[in-house]
Amino acid sequence: MPEYIFPLRQGVGAPSVPCVKEGETVRRGQRIADIPEGKLGSAIHTSVSGIVRAVTDEAVRIEAAAEQTKDYVPLENADPLSMIRASGLVGLGGAGFPVWAKLGKPFAPEKKGCVIINAAECEPILSHNIDSVEKRPEDVLRGLAIEMDVMHAARGFIAIKKKHTAAVAALQKALAAYTGEKPVNIHLLPDMYPMGEERAIVREVLGELLPPDAIPLAAGAVVSNVETAVRIHEAVDLGKPMIDKDLTVAGKLKTHPGETIVMHDVPVGISVGDIFQMNGGLDEYGELVMGGPFTGHRTEIKDPVIKTTGGLIAAECFPKGPEKIGLLVCACGASEERMKELAASYGSEVVDIEYCKQAMPVRNTRKCLNPGKCPGQVAKVLAIRKAGAGAILIGNCSDCTNTVMSCAPQLGLPVYHSTDLALRAVNHKLIRKIHIAPES
Amino acid sequence: MSMTKEMAQQHLKDPAVFCCRRQKGLVISEADLEDPDIFDDMEEAGLLKLSDDGLTVEQVLGSTLTKDVEALTPITKDVLDHVHEVSTEDKKAPAASAEPSVPAETAKTVPQASIDNGVLHIHIDQAEKLSGFTLDIPLPKGPGLPPVSAAGPASAASAAAPTGKKKVIRTLVKKHMKITDVVIGDETKIENGTITIDGSIVEKAVKEDPLCKSLALDVIKPDQRHVYTNTIMDVCPIATKVEGELGEGVTKVADGVVFMLTGVDEDGVQVHEFGSSEGYLDEKMYFGHPGCADKNDIIIRCHAVIARKSGMTRPGPFAAHKCEDYIIQAVRDQLKKYDGEVVREELCEDCRREGNPRVVLVKEIMGQGAMHDNVICPTEPCGVKGGQKNVDCGNVPIMLTPNQVRDGSIHALTCIGPATKEMTRHYIREPLVEGLAADPELDLIGVVFVGSPQVNDEKMWVSERLGTLLETLDIDGCIITTEGFGNNHIDFIQHIGQAGKRGIPVVGVSFCAYQGQLVVGNKYATAMVEENMDAGGFENNIAGCSCVTPEVAARAIQMLKNKMAGVEVKPAPKKWNNAVINANNDLLGLSETVLVDSGTLH
DSSP: OOEEEEESOOSSSSOOEEOOOTTOEEOTTOEEEEOOTTSSOOOEEOSSOEEEEEEOSSEEEEEEOSOOOSOOOOOOOOOHHHHHHHHTOBOTTTTOOBHHHHTSSOOOGGGOOEEEEEEOOOSSSOOHHHHHHHHOHHHHHHHHHHHHHHHTOSEEEEEEETTOHHHHHHHHHHHHTOOOSSOEEEEEEOSOTTTTSHHHHHHHHHOOOOOTTOOGGGGTEEEEEHHHHHHHHIIIIIOOOSOEEEEEEEESBSSSTTOEEEEEEEETTOBHHHHHHHTTOBOSOSOEEESOTTTOEEEOTTOBOOTTOOEEEEOOOOOOOOSEEEEEEOSSSOOHHHHHHHHHHHTOEEEEEEEOTTEEEETTEEEESSTTOOOOOHHHHHHHHHTTOSEEEEOOOHHHHHHHHTTTGGGTOOEEETTHHHHHHTTOOOSOOOOOOOOO | OBOOHHHHHHTTTSBOBBSSOBOTTOBOOGGGBBOGGGHHHHHHTTSOOOOTTOOBHHHHTTOBBOSOBOTTOBOOGGGBSOOOOOOHHHHHSOOGGGOOSOHHHHHHHSOGGGGTTEEEEEEEOOSTTTTTEEEEEEESSSOOOOTTOOSSSOOHHHHHSOOOEEEEEEEEEEEEEEOOEEEEESSOEEETTEEEEETTHHHHHGGGOTTEEEEEEEEEOGGGOOOEEOOEEEEEEEEEEEESSTTSEEEEEEEEEEEEEEEEETTOOBTTOSSOOOEEHHHHBOTTSTTSOOTTOEEEEEEEEEOTTOTTSSHHHHHHHHHHHHHHHHHHHHHHHOOOOEEEEEEEEEEEEETSOEEEEEEEEEOSBTTBEEEESOSSTTOOTTOEETTTTTTOOEEEOHHHHHTTOEEEEOOSOGGGOOOHHHHHTOHHHHHHHHOTTOEEEEEEEEEEOSSHHHHHHHHHHHHHHHHHTTOSEEEEEOOSSSHHHHHHHHHHHHHHHTTOOEEEEEOOGGGGGGSOOOTTOOSEEEOOOBTTSSOOSSBTSSSOOHHHHHHHHHHHHHHHTTOOOOOOOSSOOHHHHHHHHHHTTOOOOOOBOOSOOO
């Protein structure tokens, strides 16, 4: 029988505290771990019915029963914020911040706060959010409406890239039927990475560029991704805990080579290997990436899908890289550790590590001073060449990559992008020079 | 990378180049423009081609882009809605702090008083750190010329600092005795302004050292300069004590005459092979520079032939100096009792100016051995006898008073690469010593001489000793000079680092120029003054060409004052550019640095 793994850390905050014992029989939807008392964190529910096989400091492991159903143990009826808290919902765009905490402090009326649904789906390949917008736009709107209510927001926005015409049309149609009192508008975004970065969204929609250590609240905004809105609707209106996840699966798939497959309502805790099996199995691959090509991380067959898992990509095999390589690390893409991991897989020695000058250290990570607006990279590229690198590995956004492409090749430095092998696995255009479209 | 507001202010006159792709409708700010400091590297790498129709930073800031433009593209007027016209008047307007390079025209046309708040732009060129140092120095008040110039009110540094109370420790009077002719005759004497040297003295002099095989004397008059000369080993004044020890009392200096030592070995190999200055004298000496003969000086040439293959050893060249000193001593003995016309009486004072910034001058001198040596504190001014060789002293820093230096405490064994070496005459009239000692705004504690050993480990060791010395002197600033090119720069930059890491404001003075990229640097080498006077920016074979001159000294002293006062010294462009030096000369009211074309142009 397949074993489902529920790590106790599935988002921001302290690890959840298990509330089941080994040998206990559990039903799908049943709470298996609580929010640690008095701390930031989230509850966890089992996505399958079965028997608890192990409870450790790291995870709860459940052996799934042969028969599984779609239904679940519903949440107790209560006010929306309490139900959201009880549901274990975290931000599903990747960060995993507990939604109850994010929505915990309503805007003062004079603030005229707003809720923005981030439908940028900025990572290439990932497409389950846009798919939801197309298929269930009213659920997205409903989730937004709940958030606006909880936050006492004066208005709502759905920020979506202009290129997703079908999704935009679906939204417009749903909006026509929308009867809420507070205005909701669609804000169209240009097709550039990283438009989906929280602060980039706020900048685009509200025209306010936040400092790197600020959260959207500073601009009177709350930003939620599409699936989060849908799951809010499910928690509040249907009493459904956060047990199922939407995913995009892609890459080196044996029976669906190069395809991008959207999966809705995958039970959390299922193994990565099972997901690939469900889609025909894996072909020869270089690495498995959990998340998007830009910000995802390496994962293994045995790892479980968690609440924040958005993509599972089997990337192309690693070709032999240059002898020596230099890294240009930025805040919007792969971290330094991730870049080193990639360099090692390319078989290249890292001879220089440069940071984009806009990549500001914030807490444990880095944030871009002005996402998607290049501050110039020539000096960094020259430094990397001077260090003796035979090529440069970057993880930059579209605009910064364009700058690198304006100088590195002329210097005889081939450019590798951290997203290359994931994108090649789906025959997606690589992140390279931006070709200016003829004036419209 | 793109610039900050502050950086943009420093680069207003530099070309405007987009750092990244920019789209139509953009209002251009400094965040869109590449830092001009890396243009040289970019051009070298073939990434950038600046064109004449490119606009400057100040012309494009605030303009709106009318087309999408690719990264690293120089901005031209056809992609902008408008271009800021920058009138000449605007340029002159003392826009407070950040008026950039402009120097030349600005300074010339503007009366000195309005240089207030302008910028002193000093340059040194070289690449890496040391290279290309251009220094833009905003001058908060008055040009702050070296003391002599009555022109300015007290300069910036001084305005803040109290004027120290002067306390004279000792005085030295240098009596310059008028000499109008020199003849080689039967006895050595001085009469009526004429020096006569016994021609047979060379026979006795040569016995001073067995490595010296022969000596020859002749006289070169000012109107006979186009004569062939072997490599110039030294220019040495005739000076002698008549009262007191070195640095005090009374010294007589023969005016209008100098000794010049030249030398080859028995095989005719130049002592300074390779890097010698043999050739026609008028082409091989920079007449008028501190270490050289002046235009109207009579030159007594002493030519030595030393033992075969001894040119690259320590004893060989030293033998020549020693034997020449025997001859000079005979003249000194006559000068002591000569009571002829005194052209000039020069009063030198060792003094404290308590309350003023405490500064020292550090002079790095040759100490690698062979002819790379210096004799310190001989018995007679500029002599050899009685002194200790720098190399034998382990090249450790040795402190002298300004008066000791001005009384000929250094006898230089000039080595190969004559253009950048300081000869004996240089030290008795060293412009930095003169300038610092006389400056009423400073308190010159002393002059440190530190040798440059051959071995790198020893260089570090010596430099650390210097660092300790500087720290314990509790100084507020220092100027460090070096002579030569290459090997000596390793010590030089160490010395700057030793001062810098102790938080002591430091100004470096050196020949760097075109090959500055070969010169090492460190983060403390931010205030550098260039000595180069060669048109190609190379170390040429003209003795005394690229050394400390009065202009170099004035720039260095002003830069030190600004550094101590916390006034920003702007970075130099990467490549050597004499215009930067002249801009600074202009701002200080100094004469232009005119370069010599010696065939090193490339």
